[in-house]
Amino acid sequence: MPSILHLDASARRSRSISRTLSQTFIDTWLAARPDDQVIRRDLAIDPPPHVTEEWIAAAFTPTEQRDMAMRDRLSWSDAAIDELSAADILVFGTPMYNYGMPSALKAWFDQVVRVGRTFSFDLSRGDWPLEPVLSGKRLVVLSARGEFGFAAEGLRGGWNHLDPHIATCARYLGVAQDAIETVAVEYQEFGDERHARSRDLAATQVKELAISLAAAFSQ
Numbered sequence: 001m002p003s004i005l006h007l008d009a010s011a012r013r014s015r016s017i018s019r020t021l022s023q024t025f026i027d028t029w030l031a032a033r034p035d036d037q038v039i040r041r042d043l044a045i046d047p048p049p050h051v052t053e054e055w056i057a058a059a060f061t062p063t064e065q066r067d068m069a070m071r072d073r074l075s076w077s078d079a080a081i082d083e084l085s086a087a088d089i090l091v092f093g094t095p096m097y098n099y100g101m102p103s104a105l106k107a108w109f110d111q112v113v114r115v116g117r118t119f120s121f122d123l124s125r126g127d128w129p130l131e132p133v134l135s136g137k138r139l140v141v142l143s144a145r146g147e148f149g150f151a152a153e154g155l156r157g158g159w160n161h162l163d164p165h166i167a168t169c170a171r172y173l174g175v176a177q178d179a180i181e182t183v184a185v186e187y188q189e190f191g192d193e194r195h196a197r198s199r200d201l202a203a204t205q206v207k208e209l210a211i212s213l214a215a216a217f218s219q
Contacts, residue, residue, distance in 0.1 A: 002217045003037040004029065005087035009094040009105040010144075011044050017144035017185050017199065021206050022093030025140060028210035033218065039083045043104035048111045049076050059114055077111040084112050084173060089138045089213065092166070096145040096184075100161040113172045134174025138213065141166055141182045142206060146189035148198075181209055 006026055010016040026038055049055070058070035059077070066074075084090070094105050101109075115121050119130050143162065149155030150163070167180055185202045187195035 001033070001036050002088035003039060003086050004089045004091055005039045005041070005083055006091045007041050007043060007093065007105070007108065009043045009092065009102040009108075011102065011104075012095075013044065016093075016095070017188065018093040018095050018142055021142035021144070021183065021185070021202060022091055024203060024206050025091055025142060025210045028207045029214050032211060032214040039087060041080070041083065041108075043102075043108055047104050048080070048107035050107055051110045059116075063116070077114060077117075080108065080112050081114065081117050084118070085134060087137065088217075089140065090173060090175065091140045091142065093142050094162070096143060096150070096160075096162045099159045101165060109169050113169060118172050118174075130172075132171050132174060134172075135176075137174040138179045139166075139170055139173065139175040139181070140209065140213075141180065142202075143182065143184040144188055145184055145186045148186035148190075148194070150184070150186065181213075183209065 004026065006022060008016075008019050008022055010018050012019070030036065030038070052073075054069075055073050055077075058066060058073045061070055092105070094102060097103075100106075112118060118133050120133060121129050122131070123129050125131065141163065147156060149157065150160040151157055152160075154160075163182060167177060170177070170180055183202050183205045185195070186198045
């Protein structure tokens with residue numbers, strides 16, 4: 001049976017649109033497949049540690065040469081990578097902050113994209129020495145944006161540094177570019193009928209996406 005890794009990155013624990021979207025996805029999925037496992041990590045309640053010089057030294061030290069202090073520094077990363085590795089579907093509930101990722105989500109990426117665990121490094125590959133270790137996963141990004149027009153062809157398409165950043169790093173999570181689904185609510189700061197329509201449409205899209213993906217795993 002498939003396993004889902006459910007991450008929330010919004011600093012808001014209440015009134016969060018992205019949290020509502022991600023929970024809607026999970027609830028809809030479990031209604032169809034109640035026995036599937038959901039691994040939950042709240043990046044606001046349990047923020048990932050920031051990468052430090054000591055962390056980098058530990059990560060680039062061969063496993064058999066690490067001392068206890070190094071293993072301790074990598075313990076959060078190891079646990080997060082184990083969760084990632086076990087998951088078939090990744091569900092991210094994330095707002096757009098300052099046109100990019102919340103710092104908690106960026107810190108999570110920094111903790112899990114790690115040499116020897118999620119990518120290998122070999123200079124014999126020439127100009128492309130990094131290769132993902134994981135593969136075959138799907139990613140669902142459920143987002144909220146204060147403004148609007150963040151699609152590639154939209155009014156603020158060039159300002160969207162959230163979706164492209166996630167997509168670029170997704171290969172090191174084991175996600176191919178055509179295995180990413182994104183649903184976003186816009187106009188949040190305007191609070192007008194456009195926001196209401198965007199929110200209603202996103203809720204419908206999230207439910208339909210969860211039903212569709214759950215059905216695909218049932219075949």
